[in-house]
Amino acid sequence: MKVLVFGEGVDLALEDLAAAAPGYDYVLATDEAATLREAAEAEIIIGLAHVIPGRVLAAAPRLRWIQALTTGTDQLEALPELRPEVVVTAMRGIQGPQMAELTFLLMLSLLRDIRGTLERQAARIWDRRPQKLLHGRTVTILGVGSIAEHLAERCRLFGMRVIGVSAGRQEAPHFDRILPREVLADAAAQADFLVVLVPFSATTRHIVDAGVLAAMRPDAFLVNIARGAVVDEAALLACLAERRIAGAGLDVFAVEPLPADNPLWGLPNVIITPHVGGVSDIYMQQALPALVANLRGWQAEGQAGLRNLTRAAAVGA
The missing domain is CATH 3.40.50.720 (NAD(P)-binding Rossmann-like Domain)
Known part of the structure; x- marks a missing residue:
């Protein structure tokens, strides 16, 4: 054969x-x-x-x-x-470890303004600032599969509250609560970080839309490591440009590679990685x-x- x-x-x-x-x-x-x-x-x-x-x-x-x-x-x-x-x-x-690690890289980088830190390093500016912690913050994970379980376990170790949003599961290890998709906007409103892990399908296309983004707090962050099309990219771009949320860590996009003229590249409150979430050296x-x-x-x-x-x-x- x-x-x-x-x-x-x-x-x-x-x-x-x-x-x-x-x-x-x-x-x-x-x-x-x-x-x-x-x-x-x-x-x-x-x-x-x-x-x-x-x-x-x-x-x-x-x-x-x-x-x-x-x-x-x-x-x-x-x-x-x-x-x-x-x-x-x-x-x-099998991608649970690397997907979880990328999520933490993005959450910590956004929360602690790593872009600003590196800019100050390049300018040789010593500027000590209060450091924000993941401890005590709430992460809402959209999509409760095996990768989400890996991530949730690690979030709990960091002292975070973990909310899941699922179309089918009502409980899973390491989650404090799991809510149905019908109340995604309510779950997003509780989040310091909304992490998107839901698979792409006809029912999940643009599941994170303008309404969900509007429900998020101004100090909250979006992290998308799922598929670009599960987020309404145009709505997200407007939301980020107008600072209606604090920022986003994006590993996936509607069009990949992300075109050089896409405005997301130039936004100071966005961290972009080139669809490496599932990649590892092993x-x-x-x-x-x-x-x-x-x-x-x-x-x-x-x-x-x-x-x-x-x-x-x-x-x-």
């Missing part, structure tokens, strides 16, 4: 994969012509969801399963070349156990043996 592996953006050694999950013919995607030839025989594709092109899917008539090495698969599943009979699985939960060490479990599960039971299914094969396909 041929497995076409896209190595772009990941440090995945085929020999390690073959040793842990034997019984497959692993082939690395290289130049486009060779990749398209290999795709003709591939039954499985492994890679970051956003680097798997539609032309490869179109050239893979035997394809049955795609293992995305990312949490989000919306870009992949939106490709018209993805046939109904192809199963898609994702990586879930990513494949984190991903390999889940990847191997799915490869073994596919051998044993097909779709029924897969974990973290985001798209099942269509009935009758």
Whole structure:
């Protein structure tokens, strides 16, 4: 069974994969012509969801399963070349440490005005100021999944109050309260930090809209490490420019890479990171156990043996 592996953006050694999950013919995607030839025989594709092109899917008539090495698969599943009979699985939960650490980087940088501190350092200005603490502050986390649980645990260790907002869960470890999405604006009004972790879907597009932003306090911050489209970027831009909230830490955007002429770049109350929330220097060490479990599960039971299914094969396909 041929497995076409896209190595772009990941440090995945085929020999390690073959040793842990034997019984497959692993082939690395290289130049486009060779990749398209290999795709003709591939039954499985492994890679970051956003680097798997539609032309490869179109050239893979035997394809049955795609293992995305990312949490989000919306870009992949939106490709018209993805046939109904192809199963898609994702990586879930392994990015908890790096997503939580980025959130803390952004929260602390915003709260303590790290941009101003670095500007004063560059100007050689010694200016001691009162330092604001995370301790005692409230974080509202929109989206209560495994990554949110990682973040909530760490927030509690910092002495923060943690509120979750979820469409389905009513309780989860490390949360003080979980509220339904219908009262998102009320939950946002309680927050010193509104952290967006909800997956992108038709129901979550612009879930953080002008109304939610208006409910936030003037001294509150927004942190988006989910998907750009879950926040109404135009409404956020106006809100930040008019200082109706204190600032934002943004890792994701409606258009990526963020265009050089986007006004968000120039706002002094915004910290921008280039969609690095799920990235780590040990990513494949984190991903390999889940990847191997799915490869073994596919051998044993097909779709029924897969974990973290985001798209099942269509009935009758």
